[in-house]
Amino acid sequence: MAFSRALSALVLALPLLSVSALRTKRALCPDGVNSAVNQACCALFPVVADLTENLFDNECGDAAHGALRLVFHDAIGISPTLGGGGADGSIFTFSTTELTFHANIGIDDVLDQVGPFITKYADVLSPGDFIQLAGAVSLTQCPGAPRIPFVMGRPQPIAASPPGLVPEPFDNITSILQRFGEVGFSPAEVVAVVGGSHSVAGADDIVPNQQGVPFDQTPSLFDTQIFVDVLLRGTNFTDGQGAQQGESETAVAGTVRLQSDGLLARDPRTACTWQSFVNQQSQLSTAFGQGVTKLSLLGQTASKLVDCSEVIPKAIAFTGGAATLPPGQTLQDIQASCPTAAFPKLATQPGPATTVSPIPQATDS
Ligand code: HEM
Known part of the structure; x- marks a missing residue:
């Protein structure tokens, strides 16, 4: 109870961190190029530039997607009963333990990409700060995604997260909602963070013999297409048994649907929120931004952190x-699951059915 009361207080404090609410008196940084209201933030401008150019290649691609996934897998490692430090960087510092957790499949590849930057800037940012900074910057690579606040000062992690805290795609909705619920997320917030993040995402590891299999038709756009694609008739990804290489189990060829996404879209506790995001871009962007900001503060004392949101580039x-x-599908193909609201009318793409291309891998040349 105390835990969720603390979280509620923290969420009420979130507007204080709002990027738009920044004080405005900027002073030139020692580099003579950038300026900042808080001089303590000056050291982060080169980090942000390095990430943008050399990790993300200025695009909403595999590396940006991986950095966003890392935000979640680090932050969710906290429980009021089992412990864990939340958004503390333990997934990097204690990777030998946390990478053995089944839910962290593929995070080794993400850490192979992000880890060298964490090490390079170890004297500027703790691992927990770095992971959240990279996540906030990754979103500024994706058109439509929100610009979220960034606060600095998370202490070094002291231990690995306990096992079993990261939700898995074959978990049922009761357990997913319980897991998020114990760290203060309502079912509506779960839909916003999961659906929003999976609009710029794909599977690199869980589909046998395939990499970069998108979750929706537009994996390099933060948009609401996923809320449609996941509701189309078609099957969830099971264990690979149903899909041959190159085949899709979903209604959209080339994509894959996580069972957890398919169920969230249809469960009575979450279906109406899921449907409510269809073609509501700004509603999604705001709700997702608030949810990820909340994740970024799990286990942290917000009042001890320094607001460096000013280093985060503009949203696209x-x-x-x-x-x-x-193409070829109509509203009849949507498994509308919200009994209290009609499904919004949608146009059908013209032309013959197409296959969505895989997301090029960060290691591809
Ligand atoms: C019920 C909760 C969730 C489950 C079960 C889940 C599960 C998964 C799985 C299985 C993958 C594919 C892994 C692979 O094969 O490489 C994935 C990818 C991804 N997830 Fe989630 N996820 C959840 C919530 C979230 C949240 C809250 C975020 C971020 C805020 C997130 C961000 C991502 C991103 C960006 C990717 C794509 C990574 C890439 O393309 O490299 N997920 N998720």
Whole structure:
């Protein structure tokens, strides 16, 4: 109870961290190029530039997706009963333990990419800060994604997360909602963080023999297409038994649907929120931004952290179109699951059915 009361207080404090609420008196940084309201933040400008150029290659691709996933897998490692430090960087510092957790499949590849940057800037940022900074910067690579706050000062992690705290794609919705619930997330917040993040995501490891299999038709756009694609008739990814290489089990060829996403979209506790995001870009962006900010503070004392949101680059405005149905599909193909609201009308893409291309891997040249 005390834990969730503390979290509620923290969430009430979140608007104080709002990027738009920054004080405005900026002074030149020692580099003579950048300026900051808080001079303690000056050291982060070169880190952000390095990440943007050399980790993300200025795109919403595999490396940006991996950095966002890392935010979650580090932060969720906390429980009021089992302990753990939350967004503390333990997934990096205690990787020999945490990478043995089944739910962290593929995080080894992400750490292979992000880890050298964490080490390079170890005198500037703790691992916990670095992971959250990389996640916030990754979002600024993805058109439509929010610009979220970044606060600095997370202490070094002291231990590995206990096992079993990261939700898995074959967990049922009761257990997923319970897991998020014990760290203060409502079912609506779960839908926002899971659906929003999976709009810029794909599977590198869980589909046998395939990498970069997108979760929706537009994996390099933070948009609401995933909320349509996941509701189309078609099957969830099971264990690979149903899919041959190159085949899709979903209604959208080339994509894969996590069972947990498919169930969240249809469960009575979450279906109406899921549907409510269809073509509501700014509603999704705001709810997702608040949810990820909340994740970034799990296990941390917000009042002890320094607001360096000013180093986060501008968001890229959403220029994509409305969410649509794939060629040949109609609203009859949507498994609308919210009994209290009609499913929004959607246009069908013209032309013959297409296959969504895989997401190029960060290691591809
Ligand atoms: C019920 C909760 C969740 C489950 C079960 C889940 C599960 C998964 C799985 C199985 C993958 C594919 C892993 C692979 O094969 O490489 C994945 C990818 C991803 N997830 Fe989640 N996830 C959840 C919530 C979240 C949240 C809250 C975030 C971020 C805030 C997130 C961000 C991502 C991203 C960005 C990817 C793509 C990574 C890449 O393309 O390299 N996920 N998720």
